[in-house]
Amino acid sequence: MQSSKNYLRQGKGQDVQSFTKEFRKKTLNLGIALDTPEVITKYIGSLHSYMKHLFSLFEPTTINSANIKEIHIENGKKNERDDHSKKPPFKPPNPKRNGKERRRRQ
Numbered sequence: 001m002q003s004s005k006n007y008l009r010q011g012k013g014q015d016v017q018s019f020t021k022e023f024r025k026k027t028l029n030l031g032i033a034l035d036t037p038e039v040i041t042k043y044i045g046s047l048h049s050y051m052k053h054l055f056s057l058f059e060p061t062t063i064n065s066a067n068i069k070e071i072h073i074e075n076g077k078k079n080e081r082d083d084h085s086k087k088p089p090f091k092p093p094n095p096k097r098n099g100k101e102r103r104r105r106q
Contacts, residue, residue, distance in 0.1 A: 020067045023063075039063070043066065044060075044066065051073065054073060
């Protein structure tokens with residue numbers, strides 16, 4: 001593999017889809033086949049560190065399969081952040097109840 005691609009890293013705040021598009025374009029411009037084990041290893045090594053660690057759990061065989069997993073992971077992280085911001089504030093227990101069951105009206 002040529003050294004001109006060694007500098008390629010996923011930028012801070014860069015989403016997976018735009019990085020993958022850039023990686024594919026540069027790889028194809030160099031005339032390198034995309035789905036060789038060496039290129040996939042280089043691709044994973046170019047990702048954010050948290051993605052690299054997650055990929056140690058499942059070994060993608062193509063850049064497409066890696067990209068699909070990354071998109072799901074990114075979307076999951078976004079949903080987690082959104083869920084935390086939507087949680088209602090902590091509400092202390094009602095002191096009047098004191099653990100007693102409420103009687104049902106009949």
